[in-house]
Amino acid sequence: MLFTLLVVVFLAAGVLWMYQQYVAYPVVTIGDMLAQPQGFNGRRVAVKGVLVKNVGAYWGGTYSLYPSDTGIAKDSPHIELSVTGISENLVGLTFDGSGFQKRDGCPRVTVKGVFRDRGLVADAPRYFIEVSSITSD
Numbered sequence: 848m849l850f851t852l853l854v855v856v857f858l859a860a861g862v863l864w865m866y867q868q869y870v871a872y873p874v875v876t877i878g879d880m881l882a883q884p885q886g887f888n889g890r891r892v893a894v895k896g897v898l899v900k901n902v903g904a905y906w907g908g909t910y911s912l913y914p915s916d917t918g919i920a921k922d923s924p925h926i927e928l929s930v931t932g933i934s935e936n937l938v939g940l941t942f943d944g945s946g947f948q949k950r951d952g953c954p955r956v957t958v959k960g961v962f963r964d965r966g967l968v969a970d971a972p973r974y975f976i977e978v979s980s981i982t983s984d
Contacts, residue, residue: 872959877914877926880962884974888964892976894926895984898933898956903943908972916940916953928958930978937981955984 872893880887880894896912908927913919916939939953960978965971 874957877912877924880926881924881974884962884964887962890962891960892962893957893959894976895955895957897939897953898928898937898958898981899925899940899942899947900933900935900938901944902941903945908975910938911942912956912958912976913940916949919947921945926962927972927975928960928978929963929975930960930981933981937983957982957984 872891874893874895875887877894877896880892894912896914897916899911899913901909901911908929910928910930910933911925912928913923913925919925919940921942936952937954937956939950939955941948941950958976958978959980959982960976963975963977965973965975967973
């Protein structure tokens with residue numbers, strides 16, 4: 848009886864873990880979110896990319912997510928992240944307002960959170976993700 852109960856609990860925990868990993872946070876791209884923001888507004892998302900820390904004179908948030916670390920420029924598609932307390936080991940690039948500097952290792956990360964569209968505002972990025980977790984790929 849105890850063995851059966853343990854098996855059921857173990858299976859339920861596995862199903863819950865898979866739901867949280869693959870259903871609760873469907874993997875989308877930055878391009879998809881920026882192309883159809885109304886379809887993602889308020890929804891949970893998982894996005895893969897490179898974490899950029901804005902360190903210089905830059906209008907916007909401290910952290911952004913870019914799709915890759917190659918060929919990026921200031922106007923490349925990216926999404927702002929609403930988050931505090933990020934491990935510096937997850938930051939792949941820094942941006943000083945004029946150029947990007949690649950950091951050693953430059954890890955790819957998966958950001959999970961809720962996508963938000965603030966609408967047109969003068970003092971903040973329109974689109975951002977309220978981050979619940981960031982993990983290295």
